[in-house]
Amino acid sequence: MNEAPRIRPNRNVELGASDEPFQNLHEFIRKARANLNQNAWDYIVGAAETETTMRRNRMALDEIAFRPRVLRDVSKVDGSVELFGRKMRLPVVLAPVGALEIFDPHGAASVARGAGAFGAAHMLSSVSDPGLEKVAQAAPDALRFYQLYVRGDDAFVEDVVSRSIKNSYAGFCLTVDTAHYSRRERDIAKRYVRESRLRATGGDYQKGLNWKTVKLIKDKYKIPLIIKGIATAEDAQIALDHGVEWIYVSNHGGRQLDHGRGAMHVLPEIVDAVKGRAKIMVDGGFCRGTDIVKAIASGADMVGIGRLQCWALAAAGEAGVTRMLELLEDEVLRCLGLLGATSFAEIDKSCLHPATATNVPSVFSAFPLLDIEPYRY
Ligand SMILES: Cc1cc2nc3c(=O)[nH]c(=O)nc-3n(C[C@H](O)[C@H](O)[C@H](O)COP(=O)(O)O)c2cc1C
Numbered sequence: 001m002n003e004a005p006r007i008r009p010n011r012n013v014e015l016g017a018s019d020e021p022f023q024n025l026h027e028f029i030r031k032a033r034a035n036l037n038q039n040a041w042d043y044i045v046g047a048a049e050t051e052t053t054m055r056r057n058r059m060a061l062d063e064i065a066f067r068p069r070v071l072r073d074v075s076k077v078d079g080s081v082e083l084f085g086r087k088m089r090l091p092v093v094l095a096p097v098g099a100l101e102i103f104d105p106h107g108a109a110s111v112a113r114g115a116g117a118f119g120a121a122h123m124l125s126s127v128s129d130p131g132l133e134k135v136a137q138a139a140p141d142a143l144r145f146y147q148l149y150v151r152g153d154d155a156f157v158e159d160v161v162s163r164s165i166k167n168s169y170a171g172f173c174l175t176v177d178t179a180h181y182s183r184r185e186r187d188i189a190k191r192y193v194r195e196s197r198l199r200a201t202g203g204d205y206q207k208g209l210n211w212k213t214v215k216l217i218k219d220k221y222k223i224p225l226i227i228k229g230i231a232t233a234e235d236a237q238i239a240l241d242h243g244v245e246w247i248y249v250s251n252h253g254g255r256q257l258d259h260g261r262g263a264m265h266v267l268p269e270i271v272d273a274v275k276g277r278a279k280i281m282v283d284g285g286f287c288r289g290t291d292i293v294k295a296i297a298s299g300a301d302m303v304g305i306g307r308l309q310c311w312a313l314a315a316a317g318e319a320g321v322t323r324m325l326e327l328l329e330d331e332v333l334r335c336l337g338l339l340g341a342t343s344f345a346e347i348d349k350s351c352l353h354p355a356t357a358t359n360v361p362s363v364f365s366a367f368p369l370l371d372i373e374p375y376r377y
Pocket residue numbers: 043044057095096097098099125126127147175228250251252253254255283284285286304305306307308310
């Protein structure tokens with residue numbers, strides 16, 4: 001991974017007094033809104049049907065409060081972890097996002113580079129440009145994973161796994177919550193179809209996908225396998241039976257099955273089922289440092305960031321992605337310190353307590369200072 005200079009928050013400069021253009025995470029969202037047309041904007045903020053699953057992601061996070069410990073010397077706090085045999089500056093992966101080229105001319109290459117410069121991981125979507133080889137060339141030292149939508153036969157899958165290994169991806173991910181593409185009603189109401197969806201082929205393979213493909217990959221290839229879209233203990237158990245190394249708890253940011261549970265409501269049953277036999281990623285609504293701390297305290301090993309990645313990219317390209325991660329890190333370090341912890345190793349479920357959410361969940365509810373004009377469909 002690129003060992004970029006650590007742009008730690010400068011403790012000698014009072015927050016708000018530096019000349020950095022982005023000092024709060026919501027500032028990326030405001031800038032992204034200004035830069036994007038309505039279709040690109042809807043692609044980020046939208047979810048499936050009533051968008052209930054998406055709101056539950058935020059609700060589930062907001063229903064957790066902290067139990068801080070005090071007088072524990074937190075003069076030095078470190079947010080780094082060791083995963084995939086290397087040091088990561090935060091336990092964060094920029095989640096796979098399709099069509100990133102809508103937000104930045106270099107698409108996924110900018111995100112991989114921005115994540116690598118910071119020291120977080122990037123998962124490349126199989127439906128994002130400039131594709132597997134070019135992203136690897138653009139960010140050779142970044143911790144990179146490849147995520148596949150299976151839209152071909154076994155030979156197609158094996159070809160992509162082999163190319164991922166050849167191009168030094170550290171993990172291979174199958175997204176399994178997209179057997180049927182959901183109703184994205186913001187698009188339908190505008191009678192709009194994204195260009196890349198018009199070109200998509202192989203949907204029947206995606207519908208017919210089953211555990212045989214997992215077995216095929218596990219039997220023939222050594223690359224760590226990540227299954228993205230696990231939402232029950234039953235499926236986590238089947239994944240374990242197949243020797244899957246990483247279970248990715250996700251409801252696709254509420255963009256697939258409507259009326260699912262919030263990811264943080266699902267996580268505890270997965271942690272209980274897995275019992276340390278696999279590592280766990282989780283995503284869905286995570287956009288503050290406190291969110292990341294809650295996930296790791298609950299037993300996750302890595303947290304995925306979806307929409308916030310898109311906003312940062314649309315606001316300021318590769319540099320925006322890196323800056324967004326710096327701000328997340330700043331929030332994480334302050335949160336850990338205020339919990340009485342000097343690292344992620346010192347937190348667990350005892351830091352958490354059930355609570356009543358104080359606000360109405362929405363895709364923006366983590367950012368109360370943000371005011372976005374509503375759009376009528
Ligand atoms: C614009 C957009 C495109 C996405 N494309 C993909 C994709 O190609 N593959 C995939 O597995 N997940 C995809 N996702 C889901 C994300 O990987 C992730 O699960 C989700 O965004 C997490 O929720 P969050 O956006 O609330 O952080 C996409 C999400 C967004 C917002």
